Amino acid sequence: MKRSSFWGWLWVIVGALYFLLPLYGTLDFSLRAKRGELSLLAYERALTDPEFLRTFAFSFRMAVLTILVSILLIVPTAYWVHLRMRHLRPLVEFITLLPFVVPAIVLVFGTIKLYSRPVTLLGIPILPPLTNSTASTDILLIAGYTVLSLPYMYRAVDTGLRAIDVSTLTEAAQSLGANWVTILWRIILPNLRTALLSGALITFATVIGELTLATFLARPAFGPYLVLLGNHQAYEPSALAIISFALTWAAMGVIQYVTHGNTGRIAGGR
Amino acid sequence: MTISSVNQAQATTPRSRSWLWNWLGVLPFFAFVIAFLVLPSTSLFVGSFQNSAGEFTFENIRSLSEQNIVNAYWLSIRVSGVTAIAGGLLGFLLAYAITLGNTPTWVRSAMTTFSGVASNFAGVPLAFAFIATVGRTGFVTAILRDVTGFDLYRNGFNLYSFAGLTLTYMYFQFPLMVLIMTPALDGLKREWREASENLGATSVQYWRYIALPVLLPSILGTMILLFGNAFSAYATALALTGGRLNLVTILIGAQMRGDVLHNPNLGYALALGMVVIMAFSITLYTWLQRRTERWLR
Numbered sequence: 001m002k003r004s005s006f007w008g009w010l011w012v013i014v015g016a017l018y019f020l021l022p023l024y025g026t027l028d029f030s031l032r033a034k035r036g037e038l039s040l041l042a043y044e045r046a047l048t049d050p051e052f053l054r055t056f057a058f059s060f061r062m063a064v065l066t067i068l069v070s071i072l073l074i075v076p077t078a079y080w081v082h083l084r085m086r087h088l089r090p091l092v093e094f095i096t097l098l099p100f101v102v103p104a105i106v107l108v109f110g111t112i113k114l115y116s117r118p119v120t121l122l123g124i125p126i127l128p129p130l131t132n133s134t135a136s137t138d139i140l141l142i143a144g145y146t147v148l149s150l151p152y153m154y155r156a157v158d159t160g161l162r163a164i165d166v167s168t169l170t171e172a173a174q175s176l177g178a179n180w181v182t183i184l185w186r187i188i189l190p191n192l193r194t195a196l197l198s199g200a201l202i203t204f205a206t207v208i209g210e211l212t213l214a215t216f217l218a219r220p221a222f223g224p225y226l227v228l229l230g231n232h233q234a235y236e237p238s239a240l241a242i243i244s245f246a247l248t249w250a251a252m253g254v255i256q257y258v259t260h261g262n263t264g265r266i267a268g269g270r
Numbered sequence: 271m272t273i274s275s276v277n278q279a280q281a282t283t284p285r286s287r288s289w290l291w292n293w294l295g296v297l298p299f300f301a302f303v304i305a306f307l308v309l310p311s312t313s314l315f316v317g318s319f320q321n322s323a324g325e326f327t328f329e330n331i332r333s334l335s336e337q338n339i340v341n342a343y344w345l346s347i348r349v350s351g352v353t354a355i356a357g358g359l360l361g362f363l364l365a366y367a368i369t370l371g372n373t374p375t376w377v378r379s380a381m382t383t384f385s386g387v388a389s390n391f392a393g394v395p396l397a398f399a400f401i402a403t404v405g406r407t408g409f410v411t412a413i414l415r416d417v418t419g420f421d422l423y424r425n426g427f428n429l430y431s432f433a434g435l436t437l438t439y440m441y442f443q444f445p446l447m448v449l450i451m452t453p454a455l456d457g458l459k460r461e462w463r464e465a466s467e468n469l470g471a472t473s474v475q476y477w478r479y480i481a482l483p484v485l486l487p488s489i490l491g492t493m494i495l496l497f498g499n500a501f502s503a504y505a506t507a508l509a510l511t512g513g514r515l516n517l518v519t520i521l522i523g524a525q526m527r528g529d530v531l532h533n534p535n536l537g538y539a540l541a542l543g544m545v546v547i548m549a550f551s552i553t554l555y556t557w558l559q560r561r562t563e564r565w566l567r
Contacts, residue, residue: 021410209395
Protein backbone atom coordinates (compact mmCIF):
# COMPACT_ATOMS: atom_id res chain seq x y z
CA MET A 1 0.00 0.00 0.00
CA LYS A 2 1.49 3.28 -1.11
CA ARG A 3 0.49 6.56 0.47
CA SER A 4 1.25 9.93 -1.09
CA SER A 5 4.37 11.65 0.15
CA PHE A 6 3.14 15.16 -0.69
CA TRP A 7 2.20 16.15 2.87
CA GLY A 8 5.33 14.58 4.24
CA TRP A 9 7.52 16.70 1.97
CA LEU A 10 5.49 19.82 2.68
CA TRP A 11 6.13 19.60 6.43
CA VAL A 12 9.76 18.69 5.93
CA ILE A 13 10.19 21.81 3.80
CA VAL A 14 8.42 24.03 6.35
CA GLY A 15 10.62 22.57 9.11
CA ALA A 16 13.80 22.94 7.06
CA LEU A 17 12.98 26.59 6.27
CA TYR A 18 12.39 27.29 9.95
CA PHE A 19 15.74 25.71 10.77
CA LEU A 20 17.75 27.30 8.00
CA LEU A 21 16.41 30.83 7.44
CA PRO A 22 17.60 32.25 10.78
CA LEU A 23 20.98 30.58 10.26
CA TYR A 24 21.32 31.97 6.76
CA GLY A 25 20.16 35.38 7.99
CA THR A 26 22.76 35.40 10.74
CA LEU A 27 25.55 34.15 8.49
CA ASP A 28 24.71 36.73 5.84
CA PHE A 29 24.59 39.53 8.40
CA SER A 30 27.86 38.46 10.02
CA LEU A 31 29.68 38.76 6.68
CA ARG A 32 28.60 42.36 6.02
CA ALA A 33 30.80 44.22 8.48
CA LYS A 34 32.54 45.94 5.54
CA ARG A 35 30.17 48.12 3.53
CA GLY A 36 29.45 46.79 0.06
CA GLU A 37 31.42 43.54 0.22
CA LEU A 38 31.43 40.22 2.02
CA SER A 39 34.23 39.84 4.51
CA LEU A 40 35.27 37.99 7.63
CA LEU A 41 35.97 41.28 9.39
CA ALA A 42 33.30 40.70 12.08
CA TYR A 43 34.81 37.30 12.91
CA GLU A 44 38.29 38.77 13.03
CA ARG A 45 37.19 41.53 15.38
CA ALA A 46 35.08 39.25 17.56
CA LEU A 47 37.74 36.59 17.93
CA THR A 48 40.61 38.95 18.65
CA ASP A 49 38.79 40.90 21.33
CA PRO A 50 40.71 40.19 24.57
CA GLU A 51 37.40 40.19 26.49
CA PHE A 52 36.17 37.39 24.23
CA LEU A 53 39.26 35.31 24.89
CA ARG A 54 39.04 35.92 28.62
CA THR A 55 35.32 35.11 29.00
CA PHE A 56 35.42 32.17 26.63
CA ALA A 57 38.40 30.69 28.48
CA PHE A 58 36.57 31.16 31.77
CA SER A 59 33.41 29.44 30.52
CA PHE A 60 35.49 26.68 28.97
CA ARG A 61 37.21 26.09 32.32
CA MET A 62 33.84 26.05 34.12
CA ALA A 63 32.45 23.59 31.57
CA VAL A 64 35.39 21.20 32.01
CA LEU A 65 35.17 21.38 35.82
CA THR A 66 31.40 20.87 35.71
CA ILE A 67 31.85 17.77 33.55
CA LEU A 68 34.47 16.38 35.95
CA VAL A 69 32.34 17.07 39.03
CA SER A 70 29.20 15.57 37.54
CA ILE A 71 31.04 12.44 36.35
CA LEU A 72 32.62 12.00 39.81
CA LEU A 73 29.25 12.48 41.43
CA ILE A 74 26.97 10.54 39.11
CA VAL A 75 28.98 7.53 37.92
CA PRO A 76 29.63 6.04 41.38
CA THR A 77 26.07 6.83 42.48
CA ALA A 78 24.40 5.35 39.41
CA TYR A 79 26.72 2.32 39.60
CA TRP A 80 25.94 1.77 43.25
CA VAL A 81 22.21 2.17 42.68
CA HIS A 82 22.37 -0.39 39.86
CA LEU A 83 24.39 -2.84 41.92
CA ARG A 84 23.16 -2.58 45.48
CA MET A 85 20.35 -0.07 45.91
CA ARG A 86 17.86 -0.91 43.18
CA HIS A 87 14.97 0.18 45.38
CA LEU A 88 16.43 3.73 45.34
CA ARG A 89 16.21 3.96 41.56
CA PRO A 90 12.80 5.71 41.40
CA LEU A 91 13.95 8.22 44.03
CA VAL A 92 17.22 9.02 42.24
CA GLU A 93 15.38 9.29 38.93
CA PHE A 94 12.89 11.66 40.53
CA ILE A 95 15.71 13.81 41.92
CA THR A 96 17.38 14.05 38.53
CA LEU A 97 14.10 15.40 37.13
CA LEU A 98 13.96 18.16 39.76
CA PRO A 99 16.19 20.61 37.84
CA PHE A 100 13.33 20.85 35.33
CA VAL A 101 11.00 21.88 38.14
CA VAL A 102 13.37 24.51 39.53
CA PRO A 103 14.25 26.87 36.65
CA ALA A 104 17.80 28.22 36.52
CA ILE A 105 16.69 31.68 37.59
CA VAL A 106 14.96 30.28 40.68
CA LEU A 107 17.94 28.06 41.46
CA VAL A 108 20.39 30.95 41.39
CA PHE A 109 18.01 33.13 43.42
CA GLY A 110 17.86 30.46 46.15
CA THR A 111 21.60 29.80 45.99
CA ILE A 112 22.38 33.49 46.50
CA LYS A 113 19.85 33.80 49.31
CA LEU A 114 21.29 30.77 51.10
CA TYR A 115 25.03 31.24 50.58
CA SER A 116 25.38 35.01 50.77
CA ARG A 117 25.34 34.74 54.55
CA PRO A 118 27.32 32.45 56.84
CA VAL A 119 26.20 28.83 56.66
CA THR A 120 25.13 27.63 60.10
CA LEU A 121 24.49 24.18 61.45
CA LEU A 122 22.29 24.16 64.57
CA GLY A 123 23.12 27.81 65.12
CA ILE A 124 26.90 27.34 64.87
CA PRO A 125 28.51 29.03 61.85
CA ILE A 126 30.46 26.43 59.84
CA LEU A 127 31.17 28.30 56.60
CA PRO A 128 31.68 31.98 55.78
CA PRO A 129 29.41 33.50 53.08
CA LEU A 130 30.42 31.71 49.88
CA THR A 131 29.64 34.66 47.62
CA ASN A 132 32.39 36.71 49.28
CA SER A 133 35.37 35.44 47.31
CA THR A 134 35.70 34.66 43.60
CA ALA A 135 37.01 31.15 44.28
CA SER A 136 34.04 30.15 46.41
CA THR A 137 31.62 31.85 43.99
CA ASP A 138 33.11 29.68 41.26
CA ILE A 139 32.32 26.66 43.44
CA LEU A 140 28.69 27.81 43.61
CA LEU A 141 28.68 28.32 39.84
CA ILE A 142 30.07 24.84 39.15
CA ALA A 143 27.63 23.32 41.65
CA GLY A 144 24.75 25.13 39.91
CA TYR A 145 25.90 23.94 36.47
CA THR A 146 26.23 20.41 37.82
CA VAL A 147 22.61 20.61 39.03
CA LEU A 148 21.48 21.89 35.61
CA SER A 149 23.31 19.07 33.82
CA LEU A 150 22.06 16.39 36.23
CA PRO A 151 19.12 15.23 34.06
CA TYR A 152 21.28 14.79 30.93
CA MET A 153 24.26 13.26 32.68
CA TYR A 154 22.25 10.85 34.81
CA ARG A 155 20.15 9.68 31.87
CA ALA A 156 23.24 9.12 29.74
CA VAL A 157 25.03 7.14 32.48
CA ASP A 158 21.87 5.20 33.36
CA THR A 159 21.37 4.19 29.72
CA GLY A 160 25.03 3.19 29.55
CA LEU A 161 24.80 1.05 32.70
CA ARG A 162 21.66 -0.72 31.47
CA ALA A 163 23.58 -1.83 28.40
CA ILE A 164 26.27 -3.67 30.39
CA ASP A 165 26.01 -6.45 32.95
CA VAL A 166 27.11 -4.50 36.00
CA SER A 167 26.95 -7.25 38.62
CA THR A 168 28.80 -9.88 36.54
CA LEU A 169 31.54 -7.41 35.66
CA THR A 170 31.83 -6.41 39.31
CA GLU A 171 32.00 -9.99 40.56
CA ALA A 172 34.56 -10.91 37.93
CA ALA A 173 36.71 -7.93 38.89
CA GLN A 174 36.36 -8.68 42.61
CA SER A 175 37.32 -12.31 42.17
CA LEU A 176 40.47 -11.10 40.41
CA GLY A 177 41.28 -8.95 43.42
CA ALA A 178 40.15 -5.49 42.28
CA ASN A 179 39.05 -2.91 44.85
CA TRP A 180 36.18 -0.46 44.33
CA VAL A 181 38.34 2.30 42.90
CA THR A 182 39.91 -0.11 40.40
CA ILE A 183 36.49 -1.46 39.43
CA LEU A 184 35.07 2.00 38.79
CA TRP A 185 38.16 3.34 37.06
CA ARG A 186 39.21 0.35 34.97
CA ILE A 187 35.98 -1.59 34.41
CA ILE A 188 32.94 0.66 34.66
CA LEU A 189 34.29 3.95 33.25
CA PRO A 190 35.76 2.44 30.06
CA ASN A 191 32.46 0.65 29.44
CA LEU A 192 30.61 3.95 29.78
CA ARG A 193 32.82 5.85 27.33
CA THR A 194 30.03 6.55 24.84
CA ALA A 195 27.50 7.50 27.49
CA LEU A 196 29.97 9.78 29.25
CA LEU A 197 31.03 11.43 26.03
CA SER A 198 27.46 12.31 25.09
CA GLY A 199 26.68 13.48 28.65
CA ALA A 200 29.86 15.56 28.66
CA LEU A 201 29.18 17.17 25.29
CA ILE A 202 25.63 18.15 26.13
CA THR A 203 26.88 19.60 29.42
CA PHE A 204 29.54 21.51 27.51
CA ALA A 205 26.97 22.90 25.07
CA THR A 206 24.79 23.98 28.01
CA VAL A 207 27.51 25.60 30.10
CA ILE A 208 29.55 27.40 27.44
CA GLY A 209 26.90 30.02 26.63
CA GLU A 210 24.96 29.90 29.90
CA LEU A 211 23.69 33.28 31.00
CA THR A 212 21.47 33.12 34.05
CA LEU A 213 23.74 31.64 36.72
CA ALA A 214 26.84 33.46 35.52
CA THR A 215 25.09 36.86 35.42
CA PHE A 216 23.63 36.70 38.90
CA LEU A 217 26.73 35.20 40.49
CA ALA A 218 28.60 38.03 38.71
CA ARG A 219 31.31 35.89 37.11
CA PRO A 220 33.01 36.91 33.83
CA ALA A 221 31.51 34.16 31.65
CA PHE A 222 30.85 34.03 27.91
CA GLY A 223 27.04 34.36 28.16
CA PRO A 224 26.99 37.76 29.92
CA TYR A 225 29.74 38.96 27.54
CA LEU A 226 27.55 38.06 24.56
CA VAL A 227 24.63 40.08 25.96
CA LEU A 228 26.92 43.06 26.55
CA LEU A 229 28.35 42.77 23.04
CA GLY A 230 24.81 42.58 21.63
CA ASN A 231 24.01 45.93 23.24
CA HIS A 232 26.98 47.73 21.71
CA GLN A 233 27.95 46.07 18.43
CA ALA A 234 26.07 45.14 15.28
CA TYR A 235 28.03 42.50 13.35
CA GLU A 236 30.23 40.80 15.95
CA PRO A 237 27.27 39.28 17.86
CA SER A 238 26.10 37.58 14.66
CA ALA A 239 29.58 36.20 14.09
CA LEU A 240 29.66 34.79 17.62
CA ALA A 241 26.13 33.39 17.23
CA ILE A 242 27.33 31.48 14.16
CA ILE A 243 30.34 30.20 16.11
CA SER A 244 28.08 29.12 19.01
CA PHE A 245 25.84 27.32 16.58
CA ALA A 246 28.82 25.57 15.04
CA LEU A 247 29.96 24.46 18.52
CA THR A 248 26.50 23.12 19.39
CA TRP A 249 26.39 21.42 16.01
CA ALA A 250 29.78 19.81 16.56
CA ALA A 251 28.77 18.58 20.03
CA MET A 252 25.46 17.10 18.82
CA GLY A 253 27.06 15.66 15.70
CA VAL A 254 29.62 13.76 17.77
CA ILE A 255 26.86 12.50 20.11
CA GLN A 256 24.78 11.34 17.16
CA TYR A 257 27.86 9.64 15.70
CA VAL A 258 28.99 7.80 18.85
CA THR A 259 25.51 6.74 20.02
CA HIS A 260 24.09 6.02 16.55
CA GLY A 261 21.13 8.19 17.47
CA ASN A 262 20.11 6.21 20.57
CA THR A 263 19.96 9.11 22.97
CA GLY A 264 17.00 9.00 25.32
CA ARG A 265 17.43 12.52 26.58
CA ILE A 266 15.44 15.64 27.07
CA ALA A 267 16.69 18.98 25.80
CA GLY A 268 16.02 22.30 27.42
CA GLY A 269 15.33 25.93 26.55
CA ARG A 270 17.29 28.61 28.30
CA MET B 271 46.66 -11.39 48.21
CA THR B 272 44.28 -12.71 45.61
CA ILE B 273 40.99 -12.05 47.31
CA SER B 274 40.30 -8.41 48.06
CA SER B 275 39.93 -7.32 51.64
CA VAL B 276 36.65 -5.66 50.69
CA ASN B 277 35.29 -8.96 49.54
CA GLN B 278 36.33 -10.66 52.75
CA ALA B 279 34.93 -7.86 54.81
CA GLN B 280 31.62 -8.23 53.02
CA ALA B 281 31.42 -11.90 53.71
CA THR B 282 32.00 -11.39 57.41
CA THR B 283 30.21 -8.13 58.23
CA PRO B 284 26.88 -8.33 59.98
CA ARG B 285 23.84 -7.20 58.02
CA SER B 286 23.57 -3.82 59.72
CA ARG B 287 27.16 -2.86 58.81
CA SER B 288 26.63 -3.67 55.15
CA TRP B 289 23.41 -1.67 55.23
CA LEU B 290 25.41 1.32 56.46
CA TRP B 291 28.11 0.71 53.85
CA ASN B 292 25.45 0.62 51.12
CA TRP B 293 24.07 3.99 52.14
CA LEU B 294 27.58 5.43 52.34
CA GLY B 295 27.90 4.83 48.59
CA VAL B 296 25.03 7.17 47.72
CA LEU B 297 25.75 9.70 50.46
CA PRO B 298 27.82 12.16 48.35
CA PHE B 299 25.06 12.39 45.77
CA PHE B 300 22.34 13.08 48.33
CA ALA B 301 24.56 15.54 50.22
CA PHE B 302 25.24 17.42 46.98
CA VAL B 303 21.59 17.51 45.95
CA ILE B 304 20.52 18.71 49.40
CA ALA B 305 23.18 21.43 49.54
CA PHE B 306 22.75 22.83 46.05
CA LEU B 307 19.20 22.05 45.01
CA VAL B 308 16.95 21.22 47.97
CA LEU B 309 18.21 23.77 50.50
CA PRO B 310 18.29 26.73 48.05
CA SER B 311 14.74 25.89 46.97
CA THR B 312 13.44 25.48 50.52
CA SER B 313 15.10 28.72 51.60
CA LEU B 314 13.01 30.49 48.95
CA PHE B 315 9.96 28.63 50.18
CA VAL B 316 10.59 29.75 53.74
CA GLY B 317 11.44 33.29 52.63
CA SER B 318 8.16 33.68 50.78
CA PHE B 319 6.28 33.20 54.07
CA GLN B 320 8.37 35.75 55.98
CA ASN B 321 8.34 39.53 56.14
CA SER B 322 11.51 41.61 56.12
CA ALA B 323 11.83 41.19 59.91
CA GLY B 324 11.71 37.39 59.53
CA GLU B 325 8.24 36.95 60.99
CA PHE B 326 5.70 34.56 59.53
CA THR B 327 3.22 36.13 57.11
CA PHE B 328 0.92 35.39 54.16
CA GLU B 329 1.39 38.96 52.92
CA ASN B 330 3.82 37.97 50.09
CA ILE B 331 1.55 35.24 48.77
CA ARG B 332 -1.37 37.67 48.91
CA SER B 333 0.69 40.28 47.03
CA LEU B 334 1.05 37.88 44.11
CA SER B 335 -2.41 39.07 43.08
CA GLU B 336 -1.05 42.59 42.37
CA GLN B 337 -1.82 43.68 38.85
CA ASN B 338 1.73 43.75 37.42
CA ILE B 339 2.54 40.33 38.89
CA VAL B 340 -0.64 38.75 37.58
CA ASN B 341 0.16 40.31 34.20
CA ALA B 342 3.67 38.81 34.24
CA TYR B 343 2.38 35.32 35.04
CA TRP B 344 -0.32 35.66 32.40
CA LEU B 345 2.16 36.77 29.74
CA SER B 346 4.52 33.87 30.60
CA ILE B 347 1.65 31.41 30.49
CA ARG B 348 0.44 32.77 27.15
CA VAL B 349 3.88 32.67 25.52
CA SER B 350 4.49 29.15 26.85
CA GLY B 351 1.00 27.94 25.94
CA VAL B 352 1.07 29.28 22.38
CA THR B 353 4.58 27.97 21.66
CA ALA B 354 3.74 24.61 23.24
CA ILE B 355 0.64 24.14 21.09
CA ALA B 356 2.04 25.57 17.85
CA GLY B 357 5.45 23.97 18.38
CA GLY B 358 3.74 20.72 19.33
CA LEU B 359 1.64 20.69 16.16
CA LEU B 360 4.47 21.58 13.80
CA GLY B 361 6.78 19.12 15.58
CA PHE B 362 4.20 16.36 15.38
CA LEU B 363 3.58 16.90 11.67
CA LEU B 364 7.31 16.92 11.03
CA ALA B 365 7.80 13.76 13.08
CA TYR B 366 4.94 12.18 11.14
CA ALA B 367 6.53 13.22 7.86
CA ILE B 368 9.88 11.63 8.65
CA THR B 369 8.47 8.39 10.11
CA LEU B 370 5.28 7.50 8.22
CA GLY B 371 5.21 10.16 5.49
CA ASN B 372 7.11 8.25 2.77
CA THR B 373 10.12 10.51 2.83
CA PRO B 374 13.60 9.04 2.23
CA THR B 375 15.74 7.92 5.21
CA TRP B 376 18.34 10.64 4.72
CA VAL B 377 15.62 13.21 5.39
CA ARG B 378 14.90 11.49 8.67
CA SER B 379 18.49 11.43 9.86
CA ALA B 380 19.07 15.03 8.74
CA MET B 381 15.93 16.19 10.55
CA THR B 382 16.65 14.36 13.82
CA THR B 383 20.23 15.65 13.90
CA PHE B 384 19.04 19.17 13.18
CA SER B 385 16.37 18.85 15.86
CA GLY B 386 18.99 17.74 18.37
CA VAL B 387 21.04 20.84 17.59
CA ALA B 388 18.14 23.31 17.42
CA SER B 389 16.52 22.16 20.66
CA ASN B 390 19.83 22.95 22.37
CA PHE B 391 20.44 26.15 20.48
CA ALA B 392 18.69 28.50 22.87
CA GLY B 393 19.68 31.54 24.82
CA VAL B 394 21.59 34.61 23.66
CA PRO B 395 22.86 33.35 20.26
CA LEU B 396 19.31 32.35 19.28
CA ALA B 397 18.10 35.87 20.02
CA PHE B 398 20.91 37.28 17.82
CA ALA B 399 19.96 34.91 15.02
CA PHE B 400 16.35 36.11 15.04
CA ILE B 401 17.37 39.76 15.22
CA ALA B 402 19.52 39.22 12.12
CA THR B 403 16.63 37.43 10.39
CA VAL B 404 13.36 39.17 11.23
CA GLY B 405 14.63 42.20 13.12
CA ARG B 406 14.08 45.68 11.66
CA THR B 407 17.04 45.32 9.31
CA GLY B 408 16.84 41.54 9.18
CA PHE B 409 17.31 39.46 6.10
CA VAL B 410 13.75 38.11 5.79
CA THR B 411 12.29 41.53 6.62
CA ALA B 412 14.38 43.06 3.82
CA ILE B 413 13.44 40.39 1.25
CA LEU B 414 9.74 40.71 2.03
CA ARG B 415 9.94 44.48 1.71
CA ASP B 416 12.03 44.57 -1.48
CA VAL B 417 10.42 41.68 -3.33
CA THR B 418 6.76 41.75 -2.32
CA GLY B 419 6.59 45.28 -0.97
CA PHE B 420 5.22 43.96 2.33
CA ASP B 421 6.73 45.75 5.31
CA LEU B 422 6.45 43.53 8.39
CA TYR B 423 7.08 46.37 10.79
CA ARG B 424 4.48 48.67 9.20
CA ASN B 425 1.92 45.87 9.53
CA GLY B 426 2.06 45.45 13.25
CA PHE B 427 4.85 42.88 13.58
CA ASN B 428 7.59 43.55 16.07
CA LEU B 429 10.31 41.08 17.03
CA TYR B 430 10.57 42.61 20.48
CA SER B 431 6.95 41.81 21.32
CA PHE B 432 4.74 38.84 22.10
CA ALA B 433 4.66 37.73 18.45
CA GLY B 434 8.42 38.00 18.06
CA LEU B 435 9.18 36.14 21.27
CA THR B 436 6.76 33.38 20.26
CA LEU B 437 8.37 33.07 16.84
CA THR B 438 11.82 32.84 18.46
CA TYR B 439 10.84 30.28 21.11
CA MET B 440 9.39 28.09 18.38
CA TYR B 441 12.95 27.52 17.18
CA PHE B 442 13.76 25.32 20.18
CA GLN B 443 10.19 24.13 20.84
CA PHE B 444 9.21 22.20 17.75
CA PRO B 445 12.54 20.33 17.40
CA LEU B 446 12.05 18.99 20.93
CA MET B 447 8.63 17.70 19.88
CA VAL B 448 10.24 16.04 16.84
CA LEU B 449 12.83 14.34 19.06
CA ILE B 450 10.25 12.90 21.45
CA MET B 451 7.49 12.07 18.95
CA THR B 452 9.69 10.26 16.41
CA PRO B 453 10.24 7.19 18.64
CA ALA B 454 6.58 7.33 19.72
CA LEU B 455 5.42 7.20 16.08
CA ASP B 456 7.88 4.36 15.46
CA GLY B 457 6.14 2.53 18.29
CA LEU B 458 2.85 2.39 16.39
CA LYS B 459 2.72 -1.25 15.36
CA ARG B 460 2.30 -2.05 11.71
CA GLU B 461 -0.10 -4.87 12.71
CA TRP B 462 -2.58 -2.35 14.12
CA ARG B 463 -2.83 -0.56 10.81
CA GLU B 464 -3.05 -3.81 8.86
CA ALA B 465 -5.67 -5.24 11.22
CA SER B 466 -7.81 -2.12 10.95
CA GLU B 467 -7.49 -2.13 7.14
CA ASN B 468 -8.49 -5.80 7.02
CA LEU B 469 -11.58 -4.90 8.98
CA GLY B 470 -12.36 -2.24 6.40
CA ALA B 471 -11.31 0.88 8.27
CA THR B 472 -10.38 3.98 6.31
CA SER B 473 -7.23 5.95 7.03
CA VAL B 474 -9.27 8.57 8.89
CA GLN B 475 -10.93 5.89 11.03
CA TYR B 476 -7.55 4.32 11.77
CA TRP B 477 -6.20 7.64 13.06
CA ARG B 478 -9.40 8.59 14.87
CA TYR B 479 -9.94 5.30 16.71
CA ILE B 480 -6.50 3.69 17.00
CA ALA B 481 -3.41 5.81 16.40
CA LEU B 482 -4.50 9.07 18.03
CA PRO B 483 -5.87 7.49 21.24
CA VAL B 484 -2.60 5.57 21.63
CA LEU B 485 -0.47 8.65 20.90
CA LEU B 486 -2.57 11.22 22.74
CA PRO B 487 -0.97 10.88 26.20
CA SER B 488 2.44 11.18 24.58
CA ILE B 489 1.40 14.22 22.49
CA LEU B 490 -0.17 16.02 25.46
CA GLY B 491 2.70 15.06 27.76
CA THR B 492 5.29 16.43 25.37
CA MET B 493 3.30 19.63 24.88
CA ILE B 494 3.30 20.07 28.66
CA LEU B 495 7.05 19.58 28.63
CA LEU B 496 7.29 22.26 25.93
CA PHE B 497 5.17 24.53 28.10
CA GLY B 498 7.57 24.13 31.02
CA ASN B 499 10.51 24.56 28.69
CA ALA B 500 9.28 27.98 27.54
CA PHE B 501 7.98 28.98 30.96
CA SER B 502 11.40 28.67 32.59
CA ALA B 503 13.35 30.31 29.74
CA TYR B 504 15.11 33.54 30.68
CA ALA B 505 18.22 34.16 28.59
CA THR B 506 16.47 34.18 25.19
CA ALA B 507 13.82 36.64 26.35
CA LEU B 508 16.36 38.89 28.04
CA ALA B 509 18.69 39.03 25.04
CA LEU B 510 15.79 39.58 22.64
CA THR B 511 13.76 42.22 24.43
CA GLY B 512 16.34 43.58 26.87
CA GLY B 513 13.88 42.94 29.68
CA ARG B 514 11.13 45.15 28.24
CA LEU B 515 8.67 42.26 28.06
CA ASN B 516 7.45 41.47 31.55
CA LEU B 517 7.74 37.70 31.86
CA VAL B 518 7.90 36.11 35.32
CA THR B 519 11.54 35.13 34.80
CA ILE B 520 12.39 38.68 33.72
CA LEU B 521 10.59 40.07 36.79
CA ILE B 522 12.52 37.73 39.11
CA GLY B 523 15.74 38.75 37.37
CA ALA B 524 14.94 42.45 37.81
CA GLN B 525 14.12 41.77 41.45
CA MET B 526 17.54 40.17 41.99
CA ARG B 527 19.39 42.97 40.19
CA GLY B 528 17.93 45.81 42.15
CA ASP B 529 14.94 45.60 44.36
CA VAL B 530 12.16 46.61 41.91
CA LEU B 531 9.41 45.33 44.17
CA HIS B 532 11.02 46.95 47.23
CA ASN B 533 10.55 43.66 49.01
CA PRO B 534 12.86 40.68 48.46
CA ASN B 535 10.37 38.36 50.16
CA LEU B 536 7.85 39.14 47.44
CA GLY B 537 10.54 38.05 44.98
CA TYR B 538 10.80 34.71 46.79
CA ALA B 539 7.03 34.29 46.56
CA LEU B 540 7.28 35.02 42.83
CA ALA B 541 9.88 32.25 42.47
CA LEU B 542 7.76 29.90 44.57
CA GLY B 543 4.83 30.50 42.22
CA MET B 544 7.03 29.45 39.28
CA VAL B 545 8.15 26.28 41.05
CA VAL B 546 4.51 25.39 41.83
CA ILE B 547 3.52 25.77 38.16
CA MET B 548 6.57 23.82 36.99
CA ALA B 549 5.99 21.05 39.54
CA PHE B 550 2.41 20.76 38.39
CA SER B 551 3.43 20.48 34.71
CA ILE B 552 6.20 17.94 35.34
CA THR B 553 3.88 15.79 37.47
CA LEU B 554 1.29 15.84 34.70
CA TYR B 555 4.00 15.02 32.17
CA THR B 556 5.28 12.00 34.15
CA TRP B 557 1.74 10.73 34.64
CA LEU B 558 0.95 11.00 30.92
CA GLN B 559 4.30 9.42 30.07
CA ARG B 560 3.37 6.36 32.17
CA ARG B 561 0.07 6.03 30.34
CA THR B 562 1.95 6.13 27.02
CA GLU B 563 4.28 3.32 28.06
CA ARG B 564 1.36 0.92 28.28
CA TRP B 565 1.14 0.82 24.50
CA LEU B 566 4.34 2.22 23.11
CA ARG B 567 7.56 0.53 24.07
